[in-house]
Amino acid sequence: MSGFEEKDGVLHADGVSLAAIAKDVGTPTYVYSSSVIEEQFNRLKDAMQKALPKDRQPMLCFACKANSNLAVLSLLQSLGSGLETVSEGELIRGLKVGFMGSQIVATGVGKQRREIAACLKADIAQFNVESLPELEQINSVAQEVGIKARVAFRLNPNVSGGGHHKISTGRTQDKFGMGVEMMEQAYAMAAAMSHVAPVGLSMHIGSQVYDVAKFRDAFAAFPEIVKKLRGNGHTVSRLDIGGGFPIVYNEERLLDLDAYAQWVNEIIVPLGTEIIMEPGRYLVGNAGVLLSEVLYVKETPDRKFLILDAAMNDLLRPALYDAYHGIEPVASRNAAWAKYDVVGPVCETGDTFTTDREMPAMKAGDFAVIKSAGAYGTSMASNYNTRPLAAEVMTRNGQYAVIRPRQTYEDVIGRDVMPDWSVKAKAAS
Numbered sequence: 001m002s003g004f005e006e007k008d009g010v011l012h013a014d015g016v017s018l019a020a021i022a023k024d025v026g027t028p029t030y031v032y033s034s035s036v037i038e039e040q041f042n043r044l045k046d047a048m049q050k051a052l053p054k055d056r057q058p059m060l061c062f063a064c065k066a067n068s069n070l071a072v073l074s075l076l077q078s079l080g081s082g083l084e085t086v087s088e089g090e091l092i093r094g095l096k097v098g099f100m101g102s103q104i105v106a107t108g109v110g111k112q113r114r115e116i117a118a119c120l121k122a123d124i125a126q127f128n129v130e131s132l133p134e135l136e137q138i139n140s141v142a143q144e145v146g147i148k149a150r151v152a153f154r155l156n157p158n159v160s161g162g163g164h165h166k167i168s169t170g171r172t173q174d175k176f177g178m179g180v181e182m183m184e185q186a187y188a189m190a191a192a193m194s195h196v197a198p199v200g201l202s203m204h205i206g207s208q209v210y211d212v213a214k215f216r217d218a219f220a221a222f223p224e225i226v227k228k229l230r231g232n233g234h235t236v237s238r239l240d241i242g243g244g245f246p247i248v249y250n251e252e253r254l255l256d257l258d259a260y261a262q263w264v265n266e267i268i269v270p271l272g273t274e275i276i277m278e279p280g281r282y283l284v285g286n287a288g289v290l291l292s293e294v295l296y297v298k299e300t301p302d303r304k305f306l307i308l309d310a311a312m313n314d315l316l317r318p319a320l321y322d323a324y325h326g327i328e329p330v331a332s333r334n335a336a337w338a339k340y341d342v343v344g345p346v347c348e349t350g351d352t353f354t355t356d357r358e359m360p361a362m363k364a365g366d367f368a369v370i371k372s373a374g375a376y377g378t379s380m381a382s383n384y385n386t387r388p389l390a391a392e393v394m395t396r397n398g399q400y401a402v403i404r405p406r407q408t409y410e411d412v413i414g415r416d417v418m419p420d421w422s423v424k425a426k427a428a429s
């Protein structure tokens with residue numbers, strides 16, 4: 001059994017009963033199916049292999065903001081993935097599991113000096129530069145460290161790609177990248193600097209991009225600017241074309257990957273550069289569920305609330321983006337249906353996973369899964385309401401491993417420090 005399947009009336013992940021995991025590890029717990037991650041990676045790789053010449057295959061750099069657990073990174077590295085990072089913390093994670101600097105690209109609008117220095121020391125493949133002040137900063141740090149930085153400029157094509165306005169990144173009003181009109185100036189500035197080497201351009205138009213034509217529209221910005229830059233005597237040897245591939249949360253129509261790969265072949269490949277891609281959600285989103293226990297069924301005159309032990313601090317997407325996630329019982333899956341608002345224990349009305357949703361009836365003590373939670377789930381989790389971070393588990397071939405134990409209260413509050421004055425004030429009173 002691979003992926004998520006029902007067996008003897010109970011939901012399993014890679015042949016492991018989710019009810020058994022819930023009993024052994026407790027809830028809330030994220031469960032990731034390694035077989036689904038593997039399948040997704042190979043699906044994307046195969047689509048590119050089918051459409052692009054053998055010697056022009058992209059480097060797939062997993063955008064680890066989607067899920068940065070070391071076990072997930074290590075699995076993807078074993079499959080041949082590279083890494084896209086946006087912080088020193090993510091870089092540290094990548095290096096820890098054995099990614100080489102040459103497999104890592106660093107994006108982000110607010111790179112700090114120490115983060116830039118850490119990337120230089122790791123000899124990363126390239127910085128995706130998002131502004132001219134950042135370029136100056138990178139040159140200055142590179143001078144200090146004594147290492148030349150390879151830079152690619154993030155082109156903002158003014159194409160609205162994301163499935164929600166908060167995850168659209170390629171419009172002129174967004175903070176990301178620079179307009180096409182800035183590219184010649186940026187390249188010229190970089191060429192005149194002592195410690196940066198411009199190598200190309202990058203782009204990422206948003207997340208959950210359902211309409212493949214958006215990618216075509218965005219890619220269309222590349223040929224002319226690449227030609228201009230080369231005409232100005234610059235080297236453009238790499239194009240990083242970003243991520244943004246959607247997954248199924250409800251009944252969405254998935255991106256036509258073959259059409260996407262075809263656009264890459266028709267628009268990007270003729271430019272004769274190396275190609276980098278930055279898939280995040282696509283590789284891990286459908287591989288994860290958030291396993292939780294029903295604490296109470298609360299009925300009011302007009303609603304029925306299913307109160308789970310998972311909350312918005314564990315999975316923020318519904319509160320942040322009004323995102324849809326499937327919710328199902330782990331067992332008793334054929335029970336008569338009932339209509340619920342599914343909520344967590346956090347003291348916010350926004351701590352609501354769904355409203356007015358029909359699903360098989362559940363009772364206190366039942367286990368439920370919140371589906372498609374493998375991306376931007378635990379990586380966006382917090383300790384709000386002093387709730388320990390959920391445990392994380394990975395499944396593979398009938399086995400499971402805890403890949404991060406649940407936080408203890410000591411983990412959560414142990415680093416708080418009472419200032420001297422409050423201790424003294426207490427003693428004096």
Ligand SMILES: Cc1ncc(COP(=O)(O)O)c(C=O)c1O
Binds near residue numbers: 066204208243244278
């Ligand atoms: C620069 C960059 N690349 C890649 C990604 C990954 O996007 P997705 O998870 O939609 O593939 C993101 C997500 O925010 C991003 O900001």
